[in-house]
Amino acid sequence: MTDKAPAWVVPVMRAGYAARGAVYTVVGGLALLAALRGGQAEGTTDALADLRSVPWGVALLWAIAIGLIAYMVWRLIDAWMDLECHGTDGKGIIARVGQAVTGVIHGAIGVSVASTAMGSGGSGGDxxxxxxxxxxxxxxxxxxxxxxxxxxxxxxxxxxxxxxxEKYKRDIRVTPLARKLDPVMKFGLVAEGVVVGIIGVSIFYAGMTVDPSEAGGVGTALDQIRSAAFGRILLGVVAVGLIGFAVENFIEAAYRIVPRRSGDDVMTLARRAKLKAEGKLNEVSS
Structure with a gap:
């Protein structure tokens, strides 16, 4: 394959997903504490800023910052070279633009985390x-x-x-751990979708009312969940979901494949599920 992905994209990709997993471990963990103990949930930047007070916290912040910037590099290269084989039709172009946009967003978060590591980070909501x-x-x-x-x-x-x-299964290699944590990954992606959706609503409302103060990030979304009926219970569920999303990212860091690097013969979770549904699983190695 002449357009096979270069080998270096794989470790860059793994560093990126590991960093994103670390971010959501901290954010989800602190949100869960807020649900259990009461109080306000923190946004991404504020939650990560708390790491400065723990041993090796600054070093961890730098590792997360570098990882998030690596995630940006991975997503931009992914979109440019179409490493996940989305194609060049309308649907494929939209998917690839989405990859580039999410990469830039995470790169910006990475720069913010680096600023936090240097002691000059600001509020995520701000x-x-x-x-x-x-x-x-x-x-x-x-x-x-x-x-x-x-x-x-x-x-x-x-x-x-x-x-x-279960689209996430397409590029995750089959391993006993990936199969065992499959429900956790599924729940985590749904929870992340809820949080991101709430953030989008707040941004849309800010534009509609011409009031930038209405916009907010992860912290604002979690606070809105907290203020709803049975808010602490809902916040706890979403917090567990965000931790599940962290798990999903760690699984991607460990077992994700790059289709244009690995080829079409790798046994992924999606391929295994398809073979099982067709009754052909025993005919190939699982």
Whole structure:
């Protein structure tokens, strides 16, 4: 295959997913503590800033920052070279643009985490509001903000759909651990979809009301869940889901394949499920 992916994209990809897993471990863990003990859940940047007070915390922040920037590099190369074989039709182009956008977003978070490691990080919620305010000041600003909100809502729907339809199985190699944690990964993606969807709604509402203060990030979304009826229970469920999303990222870091690197013969969770449904599982190695 002349367009086979270069070998270096694999460790870059693994570093990126591991870093994202670390981020959601911290955010989900602190949200779970907030649900159990009461109090306010923290956004991504604020939650990671707490790591500065623990032994090796600054070193861990730098590792997460580098990993998130690696995730950006992976996603941009992934989209450019079409390493996951999405194709060049309309659906494929949308998928690849989405990969690039999520990569840039995580790269920006990585820069923010590096700033936090240096002791100059700000509030995650303020960051979302600042970005919304900058968009709002542009020509057609409120419309741009509402469009960004709709895109974010679409990303939330994508995560939830990916979990419910088990699309995540396509590129994960079959291992005993991956099979055992499959329900955790599914629940985690749905929970992430809920949180991202709420963030999108807040951004859309900020554009509709021309009020940047209405926009928020993960912390705002978790606070909105906390303020609902049975909020602490809901927050606890979502927090466990975010930890599940962290698990999903760690599994991807360990067992994810790059289709243009590994070829078509690798036994993935999706291929195994298809063979099992067709009654052909025993005919191949599982």
């Amino acid at each position: 960051g979302a509001q600042t970005a919304t305010q900058k968009l709002m000041s542009m020509p057609w600003g409120p419309w741009l903000v509402m469009a960004a909100g709709l895109v974010t809502i679409g990303a939330g729907i994508y995560y939830a759909h990916k979990g419910l339809t």
